[in-house]
Amino acid sequence: MTPRPSQPRGAASLVARRAGIDTYQAPVVYMRADCPVCRAEGFQSQARVELSLGDRTLIATVHHVLADWLRHGEAGLSEAAWRMLHPAEGESLSVRHPPVLDSQRHIRAKVYGVPLAYPQLLAIMRDVAGNRLSDLHLASFVTACAGDRMSAAETVALTRAMIDVGERLRWPSHPVVDKHCVGGLPGNRTTPLVVAIATACGATMPKTSSRAITSPAGTADAMETLAPVDLALPAMRRVVEREGGCVVWGGAVQLSPADDVLIRVERPLELDGTAQMVASVLSKKASAGSERVLIDIPVGPTAKVRSRAAADALTAALVEVGTAVGLQLRVVQTDGAEPVGRGIGPALEAWDVLAVLQRLPAAPADLRARALLLAGHVLEIAGLAADGQGSAMARDALDSGRAWVKFQAICRAQGGMREPPRALxxxxxxxxxxxxxxxxxxxxxxxxxxxxxxxxxxxxxxxxxxxxxxxxxxxxxxxxxxxxxxxxxxxxxxxxxxxxxxxxxxxxx
CATH class of the missing domain: 3.90.1170.30 (Pyrimidine nucleoside phosphorylase-like, C-terminal domain)
Known part of the structure; x- marks a missing residue:
C-alpha cells in the first residue's frame, strides 16, 4: 500500500464491505459481475484495480461474485485488503484502473532472458513490497529467476534492491553477529540454541527468521510454539537491548519486505532458486544490522545441496554477494545425510530444543553437537573466542545452564514462554x-x-x-x-x- 496526495480523478465509487475471506497477504476485492462499475470500466475477474480511501491506496485483484451476498454498489474486501485500507464498514472507496507499472515490463524482459540491472530490479522490488504486482506477475518473476537464470551481477543487484526497499537497523553494540542455515535438512533446529548460547556468552545476535517455505517448519514456526515471534520493530529493539538477542519473525519487522512477499509465492511453487536464496538470506542479514554472519550448508544426497561441488559453488556465491553488500561471512559445510534431532515439525522441533537446553538424558545428541559446533563458530567470528576455542566456550555455556537461563529470559522479553502443543x-x-x-x-x-x-x-x-x-x-x-x-x-x-x-x-x- 502506498500513500496518495489526493483522491484519484475520474474514479468510480463503491461502498466498502468486509468479506471475511482470508487471502493471506494478497489483497482481493470482490465485485458483482453485473456491477455497473465492473461493466462500465471493464473490470474482468483477475483484473487489477486501484482502491483509494483518503490518503491510503492499494492495488487489488478483482474476483467476481455471482451470488446475492454482495449487493450492487458494494466492494467486498478480503482480510488483507481490509487491513491495508482500514475502512469503516460502509465507507465509500474510490475505484479506478491502476497505473501502468514499469516493473511488469522488466519482468517480461527477464522471462525472455534479458539480464536486469539494479534500477530495473529496484523498480520490481518496490512494487513487490508495495503489493502492486499480482501473484501471476510474482510467480513469473520467481520462475524466470529460478535455476541458474541470474548472473552473479544480477544477484548482487537483487540483494541490494531488496535491502533498499526496507528498513536497515543499526545497533549500538559491535560486532553484530548472525547465523543462517540454507535448509533442506529436516529437524536441524539449531538457531534457538545458538542464539541462547552466543548471547549467554555476551554476543549481540538479533536473529530474524523466516517461516517455512518448502519445509515442514521454519525457525519462526518452531520458536512460535515457545514464545511470540510477531514482534514489531520497537519491541524487537527492546528485547535485544535487554537480553542481547532475540528470535523473531522477519516479516513482522519489515526487514527486506519484498522477500516476504516472494516467499509467499515460492512456497506453493516449491521453488527456492540459488540467486533468490542468496538474495533472501543476505538481504535479511544486512537489513537486520548484522555485520558478521555464519552460514551453514548441509550437504547430502537428499538434502537441498547434494554435492560438495554444489556446496562450493553456493559458498562462492554467498561470499561474493556478502562482500558486495558489506557482510563478513564464514561458511561451514555440514553433514546432511539424515534429519537432525528427533522432531520434524514446529512443536516437535521445539521439544528437541528444550531437551538440549535443559540437558535432559533423552536430548538428541546430534542436535546438541551441531549446535555447539555452530555456536562455537559464532563466538569466534564475534571475537569472543580464539579460532578453534569457540566450541569449548559454547559447551561451558550450555552445560553450566547459562544458555537455558538466557533462553528463558529471551522468551519472557518477547512476550512470555509457553509449552509447545502435543498432537492428538x-x-x-x-x-x-x-x-x-x-x-x-x-x-x-x-x-x-x-x-x-x-x-x-x-x-x-x-x-x-x-x-x-x-x-x-x-x-x-x-x-x-x-x-x-x-x-x-x-x-x-x-x-x-x-x-x-x-x-x-x-x-x-
Whole structure:
C-alpha cells in the first residue's frame, strides 16, 4: 500500500464491505459481475484495480461474485485488503484502473532472458513490497529467476534492491553477529540454541527468521510454539537491548519486505532458486544490522545441496554477494545425510530444543553437537573466542545452564514462554525387515511431515526413532507420524504406504 496526495480523478465509487475471506497477504476485492462499475470500466475477474480511501491506496485483484451476498454498489474486501485500507464498514472507496507499472515490463524482459540491472530490479522490488504486482506477475518473476537464470551481477543487484526497499537497523553494540542455515535438512533446529548460547556468552545476535517455505517448519514456526515471534520493530529493539538477542519473525519487522512477499509465492511453487536464496538470506542479514554472519550448508544426497561441488559453488556465491553488500561471512559445510534431532515439525522441533537446553538424558545428541559446533563458530567470528576455542566456550555455556537461563529470559522479553502443543493422533511406521539403517530420504520424510499437517498444524510432523547405522528388528518403529486430525494422519499414512524406503534397511552384520 502506498500513500496518495489526493483522491484519484475520474474514479468510480463503491461502498466498502468486509468479506471475511482470508487471502493471506494478497489483497482481493470482490465485485458483482453485473456491477455497473465492473461493466462500465471493464473490470474482468483477475483484473487489477486501484482502491483509494483518503490518503491510503492499494492495488487489488478483482474476483467476481455471482451470488446475492454482495449487493450492487458494494466492494467486498478480503482480510488483507481490509487491513491495508482500514475502512469503516460502509465507507465509500474510490475505484479506478491502476497505473501502468514499469516493473511488469522488466519482468517480461527477464522471462525472455534479458539480464536486469539494479534500477530495473529496484523498480520490481518496490512494487513487490508495495503489493502492486499480482501473484501471476510474482510467480513469473520467481520462475524466470529460478535455476541458474541470474548472473552473479544480477544477484548482487537483487540483494541490494531488496535491502533498499526496507528498513536497515543499526545497533549500538559491535560486532553484530548472525547465523543462517540454507535448509533442506529436516529437524536441524539449531538457531534457538545458538542464539541462547552466543548471547549467554555476551554476543549481540538479533536473529530474524523466516517461516517455512518448502519445509515442514521454519525457525519462526518452531520458536512460535515457545514464545511470540510477531514482534514489531520497537519491541524487537527492546528485547535485544535487554537480553542481547532475540528470535523473531522477519516479516513482522519489515526487514527486506519484498522477500516476504516472494516467499509467499515460492512456497506453493516449491521453488527456492540459488540467486533468490542468496538474495533472501543476505538481504535479511544486512537489513537486520548484522555485520558478521555464519552460514551453514548441509550437504547430502537428499538434502537441498547434494554435492560438495554444489556446496562450493553456493559458498562462492554467498561470499561474493556478502562482500558486495558489506557482510563478513564464514561458511561451514555440514553433514546432511539424515534429519537432525528427533522432531520434524514446529512443536516437535521445539521439544528437541528444550531437551538440549535443559540437558535432559533423552536430548538428541546430534542436535546438541551441531549446535555447539555452530555456536562455537559464532563466538569466534564475534571475537569472543580464539579460532578453534569457540566450541569449548559454547559447551561451558550450555552445560553450566547459562544458555537455558538466557533462553528463558529471551522468551519472557518477547512476550512470555509457553509449552509447545502435543498432537492428538500418532501412528508408527515400522521396519519391514531386520537389518541396519543405511539411508534416510530427507525429502520424502519432510513430505510425510507436511502431509500430516506441518507447519500449519503446529503439533504435526514426524519424530525419527532411528539413526543411520542403527540395528533394527522387524516391526520396530522407524519414525512416528503426528497429526492434529484423523484425516491428516490418514493422508500421511497413505503417502508413506505408497513409498519405498523412506528409511532404507540393509543387511546387518
Amino acid at each position: 493422533y500418532t501412528a508408527d511406521c515400522v521396519a519391514r525387515a531386520a537389518g541396519v539403517v543405511t539411508g534416510v530420504d530427507n525429502r520424502r520424510i519432510a513430505m510425510a511431515a507436511k502431509l500430516a499437517g506441518a507447519p500449519a498444524a503446529r503439533a504435526a510432523g514426524v519424530t525419527m526413532e532411528v539413526k543411520l547405522g542403527q540395528r533394527v528388528e522387524r516391526g520396530q518403529p522407524l519414525f512416528r507420524l503426528h497429526a492434529q486430525s484423523a484425516g491428516e494422519l490418514a493422508y500421511a499414512e497413505a503417502y508413506v504406504a505408497g513409498q519405498q524406503d523412506l528409511v532404507t534397511i540393509g543387511p546387518g552384520p
